[in-house]
Each structure stands twice: as structure tokens, then as C-alpha cells.
Amino acid sequence: MRRETRIVQVGNVAVGGHHPIAIQSMTNTQTSDVCATKEQIARLQEAGCQIVRVAVPDKAALSAFAALVAGTTVPLVADIHFDYRLAVGAIERGAAEVRINPGNIGGRKQVHTVIAAAAKHGTAVRVGVNSGSLPQDVLSRFGGATPEAMVEVALLYSQEMQSMGFDNLIFSLKSSDVLATIRANILFSAQSDFPLHIGVTEAGTLLYGAVRSAVGIGVLLARGIGDTMRVSLTADPVEEVRVAKEILASLDLGLKLLRVVSCPTCARTSSELIGIAETVEKNLEEFSHLPLKIAVMGCSVNGPGEARDSAVGIALAPSGAVLFRGGEAIELIPLREAAARLTEEVRVLAASLTK
Numbered sequence: 001m002r003r004e005t006r007i008v009q010v011g012n013v014a015v016g017g018h019h020p021i022a023i024q025s026m027t028n029t030q031t032s033d034v035c036a037t038k039e040q041i042a043r044l045q046e047a048g049c050q051i052v053r054v055a056v057p058d059k060a061a062l063s064a065f066a067a068l069v070a071g072t073t074v075p076l077v078a079d080i081h082f083d084y085r086l087a088v089g090a091i092e093r094g095a096a097e098v099r100i101n102p103g104n105i106g107g108r109k110q111v112h113t114v115i116a117a118a119a120k121h122g123t124a125v126r127v128g129v130n131s132g133s134l135p136q137d138v139l140s141r142f143g144g145a146t147p148e149a150m151v152e153v154a155l156l157y158s159q160e161m162q163s164m165g166f167d168n169l170i171f172s173l174k175s176s177d178v179l180a181t182i183r184a185n186i187l188f189s190a191q192s193d194f195p196l197h198i199g200v201t202e203a204g205t206l207l208y209g210a211v212r213s214a215v216g217i218g219v220l221l222a223r224g225i226g227d228t229m230r231v232s233l234t235a236d237p238v239e240e241v242r243v244a245k246e247i248l249a250s251l252d253l254g255l256k257l258l259r260v261v262s263c264p265t266c267a268r269t270s271s272e273l274i275g276i277a278e279t280v281e282k283n284l285e286e287f288s289h290l291p292l293k294i295a296v297m298g299c300s301v302n303g304p305g306e307a308r309d310s311a312v313g314i315a316l317a318p319s320g321a322v323l324f325r326g327g328e329a330i331e332l333i334p335l336r337e338a339a340a341r342l343t344e345e346v347r348v349l350a351a352s353l354t355k
């Protein structure tokens with residue numbers, strides 16, 4: 001059951017309540033390079049990213065930010081550290097949201113100035129609490145950057161900003177430790193109904209980062225926690241979007257994607273099956289948005305059942321691969337043609353679906 005949170009508008013994307021969980025990513029180009037950043041924003045949007053965060057570390061980036069806002073339809077979040085004037089500048093230049101860590105923006109007066117600007121322009125503010133940058137007094141009191149310490153800091157910021165009459169807020173509590181991230185978000189969501197941006201920070205390179213993110217984000221989403229999410233990867237940000245979509249689709253949270261079901265292989269099948277499955281998966285990337293199940297199975301143990309249960313599938317047999325379509329075995333094909341034939345069948349099916 002999804003936890004019901006307040007609804008915060010981030011540009012044209014509503015975050016929270018029962019709105020779909022919004023996928024975010026962050027550009028890694030130099031923000032001041034407007035062409036490169038615009039191009040990356042467009043790639044992210046095309047991949048399915050609904051909110052894009054852009055670092056604004058200096059005046060050159062701030063100057064570019066207005067051009068980026070004007071050049072895209074996806075809401076942009078300005079990521080600001082240390083200098084509150086950059087946050088105010090980004091708000092004035094049309095940021096849909098600014099992401100700040102109130103602990104490093106210069107002090108209470110500076111935080112108030114940012115919040116006043118956000119209130120004036122209707123800009124959302126994401127308060128990012130990161131285990132790596134908690135205030136010293138809280139660290140001493142809690143004996144380190146514990147989940148409880150993160151929650152305490154987030155709730156303090158929440159009270160302070162609400163006391164200013166501002167509640168256009170989204171919170172994030174992130175750690176590179178998966179369990180700490182999970183616990184912090186569970187504790188926070190039990191005490192606050194502000195929407196949560198979830199993710200495991202500094203998760204790692206593609207494989208490790210995807211696994212760690214899937215575990216951390218997946219556990220939270222399965223408990224109904226999380227209104228927007230980012231998978232942090234040391235990789236092309238488009239990969240972050242792909243992984244995020246797979247996490248949402250795995251949990252049946254509003255996204256239905258093409259899924260290639262393939263068996264892990266064993267002594268009952270040909271070693272060629274792994275190559276066939278990889279080729280099929282690659283061939284079908286262009287159809288990833290279609291809600292189809294495709295089976296690539298190694299033998300007659302689970303193969304026919306899984307293939308029959310799929311839109312199209314193959315199950316290897318001693319003399320080749322049995323091709324299934326719509327629940328029926330329709331043809332025996334040579335192994336070397338299996339990947340191409342299966343791809344062709346999906347192409348035909350996709351064309352009929354998109355007519």
C-alpha cells in the first residue's frame with residue numbers, strides 16, 4: 001500500500017499523493033556547456049526521465065541554467081551547495097525545484113533567503129540530508145551518522161521551513177549504506193507526510209550500483225515509501241533511467257515494459273542459449289516500452305510452459321528451437337536462426353500493436 005504523502009508540484013510533474021513515482025536523473029556534463037547539457041537532458045527525457053537535476057556550482061553554470069530551462073520541457077532541478085545566491089539565481093531563472101542541503105548553504109539567514117525566493121516563485125525545494133554531511137552537534141549526540149541522526153536533521157529542517165510558512169518541500173535521506181538508507185526513510189516516513197525522493201547515494205558502477213539501488217529503493221517502494229527516485233550510478237546517466245524503470249516495472253508500480261524471461265541454463269541445454277538470450281535482449285531494446293513477455297528457454301522442463309505463457313517464445317529442443325506464439329508451438333527452427341526468428345516475430349507483433 002503506497003504511503004499517502006502531500007502533493008508537491010515540480011514543474012509539470014506532480015510528486016506525491018497517488019501520482020506515479022517520478023524517475024529522476026542528473027546530468028554529468030559541464031552545466032556551462034549548454035549544447036552538451038541540453039543534448040544530455042534530451043537523451044534522458046527520451047529514455048523516460050521525468051525530472052532532471054543539474055548541478056549549478058558557479059556563476060557560469062547559473063548563466064547557462066536559464067538557457068537550459070528555456071530549451072527543454074522536462075522540469076529542471078538546480079543542485080546547489082555552499083552558495084545560497086546560486087539557489088536564489090536558479091529560482092529566478094525558472095528552476096522547477098532547487099535541491100539544497102541547509103547545513104552547507106551558509107547559515108539560517110541564507111536558508112531563509114532561499115525559501116523566501118522559492119515561495120515567491122512557486123518553486124519546490126528538496127531538502128537533501130546526506131549521511132556524509134550531518135551537523136557536528138548531531139553527530140556527537142547520536143554517536144555518528146546514524147539513520148536516527150539523519151531523521152532528526154530532516155525533521156528539524158522540516159519544522160524550520162514550515163515555521164516560515166513554506167511547505168512546498170520534498171525530502172531525501174540518503175546514505176551510501178543500503179540498510180541505513182532504508183531505515184532512515186522508514187523512520188522519516190513514519191513521522192512526516194512530506195514526499196520522499198529516494199535513492200542510495202554513491203551506489204557504484206553499473207552492476208554494483210544497480211544491485212545496491214534495486215535493493216535499497218526496492219525495499220522502500222515495496223513498503224509504499226518513495227514518491228520520486230534516482231538510481232545513482234557511476235555511468236552514463238541514461239543507464240540510471242533504465243535501471244529505475246526496471247525497478248518500477250519489477251514491482252508493478254505503474255510501468256509495464258518488455259521483459260525477456262530467460263532460464264539460467266544447465267546441463268539440459270546448449271551453451272548457445274546464453275548468446276541467443278543476449279542477442280534477443282539487444283535486438284528488442286527498441287521495443288522496451290511495449291508490455292510484452294518474451295521467453296528464451298533452454299529445454300522442455302520449464303520451457304514450453306514459460307514460452308506458452310509469453311507473447312512469443314522459444315524453448316530449445318534436441319533438434320533445434322521450438323517457436324511459440326500466442327500460446328501455441330508453431331515451428332521448429334534451427335538453433336542458429338533462433339535469435340533472428342524470434343526477433344522477427346516480435347517485430348511483427350510490435351507493428352500490429354502500434355498500428
Ligand code: SF4
Pocket residue numbers: 263264265266267268269297298299300301302303
Ligand atoms: S529450462 Fe531447462 S535448461 Fe533452462 S535451467 Fe531449466 S532445466 Fe535447465
